[in-house]
């Protein structure tokens with residue numbers, strides 16, 4: 727019989743996980759929950775003070791976390807962040823590419839999108855993922871494997887309008903996930919994505935009208951708000967050995983709005 731320890735396989739305890747955009751919103755919740763589950767967490771966020779505050783809170787609660795101010799579109803800064811992770815813990819087991827430009831973007835007519843803003847969205851939401859994957863890759867390869875989780879959006883299934891650049895970038899995340907999974911499969915690195923539905927992070931709520939929020943809730947099979955904690959299980963699964971033979975896939979987590 728094959729030895730299969732259910733508790734170990736499903737655990738993220740002891741794993742070193744980088745969470746980009748870990749200082750606020752959903753990334754903060756991923757970081758806190760991972761630390762509660764025994765992971766060692768690196769919060770890499772351009773909002774350095776916010777990330778430091780979250781990391782401090784995790785440490786005060788008995789968890790392990792460090793914050794490293796990082797702009798994910800700055801290749802040198804991303805490299806430094808990964809170097810500091812290795813200096814601190816000697817390895818990197820997981821990467822959650824969560825940083826993005828979303829709530830700071832106005833919802834509006836595609837025709838009015840500033841071309842420079844389009845470029846910034848593509849840079850943070852796509853190039854940032856490429857740079858972070860590129861920086862962790864040599865370490866994961868040398869270790870004999872790793873897990874990458876890319877955060878897309880359920881908008882891509884329905885083609886939600888009014889943030890055309892954002893929706894386009896999140897569709898790009900799926901293409902990146904699939905192609906990269908094939909490129910790094912021989913290195914035993916898993917690359918998967920999740921597509922969250924409208925989730926009540928503090929930033930999302932601050933940029934959404936009550937009508938918009940109610941409409942999203944009613945469009946689900948489970949007609950209630952989606953909270954950051956609703957995403958944690960899928961992300962932990964994709965970081966753990968329980969998903970060791972899953973790669974290039976996308977899990978939709980939106981309470982049954984889109985069917986994927």
Ligand SMILES: NC(=O)c1ccc[n+]([C@@H]2O[C@H](COP(=O)([O-])OP(=O)(O)OC[C@H]3O[C@@H](n4cnc5c(N)ncnc54)[C@H](O)[C@@H]3O)[C@@H](O)[C@H]2O)c1
Pocket residue numbers: 746747748749750751752753770771772773796797798799823824825826827828829830850854877878879880921922923924925926927928929930
């Ligand atoms: N909240 C939702 O409804 C929802 C739905 C679908 C997908 N998502 C995705 O989930 C993720 C988290 O969403 P959120 O609601 O917490 O958003 P958010 O705007 O609150 O968080 C984004 C985080 O990324 C950080 N960030 C922005 N630019 C950065 C950069 N250049 N370098 C490093 N960090 C940077 C921000 O400081 C922030 O901490 C995002 O990828 C978002 O696109 C969110």
